[in-house]
Amino acid sequence: MTFIKITEQPSLYDNLEKKSVGEILTEINREDQKVALAVEKTIPEIEKLVTGIVARMKRGGRLFYIGAGTSGRLGVLDASEIPPTYGMPNTYVIGLIAGGDVALRNPVESAEDDLEKGWEELLAHHINENDTVVGIAASGTTPYVIGALRHAREHHILTGAICCNPDSPVAAEADIKIEPIVGPEYVTGSTRMKAGTAQKLVLNMISTTTMIKLGRVKGNKMVNMQLTNKKLVDRGANMIVDELGLPYEQAKNLLLLHGSVKKAIDAFLSEQAKL
Secondary structure (H helix, E strand, C coil): CCCCCHHHCCCCCCCHHHCCHHHHHHHHHHHHHHHHHHHHCCHHHHHHHHHHHHHHHCCCCCEEEEECHHHHHHHHHHHHCHHHHHCCCCCCEEEEECCCHHHHCCCCCCHHHCCCHHHHHHHHCCCCCCCEEEEECCCCCCHHHHHHHHHHHHCCCEEEEECCCCCCHHHHCCCEEECCCCCCCCCCCCCCCHHHHHHHHHHHHHHHHHHHHCCCCECCECCCCCCCCHHHHHHHHHHHHHHHCCCHHHHHHHHHHHCCHHHHHHHHHHHHHHC
């Protein structure tokens, strides 16, 4: 089967520089509306991947995202939001980007072209069969990601791929292929747009569902979030008010004493049970 990069096909729009600001915004928005529908079609594959991730993380495994450029940045972003949102140590969900942290802000020449570098970086984290590796590549051709997934599978590690072209070389190396096909970009080849949005949506779904199934959410609330600013302390105190019916100041003091909503509620209920 011939591999076709739909993400590199000509835009459905032309003469962009001649359009008004309103026309450009309207047309971008029109294209963006296609993204959620494309992601919806991949839910069965996302479900398989999340189910595998959760089972492995319950055994002490970790989730690795690996990518280059925009795809790598999105993986690092999703991983970096897990500790503050769900109170998990930053050793459980790890984002790796070709070229290292400097590549988060600046392009690193040829970093993504090294077929072995991604696996070398995974080995530095002592990767094992309880872990999961998710390769992220809009085009589906990134050597850095291909090599990492290939070696991971050879070592019986669960692998997933998030790509925006069907039947890509990256997806061919993964156990589970998530392929939201969003079509050509508004600016031809600019995969930071629809493809990047699709990847971000999928990553949100993977990490959020995983954290819920690991017990990091109660009801619909982030009861394990880190209390890093006044807004979050206030949010946490109100969660305790809603859950326990305590006055706000008592709830806030309880929260600050124990460090998280869950710990505060558990401690209060434990004390009440002793009475």
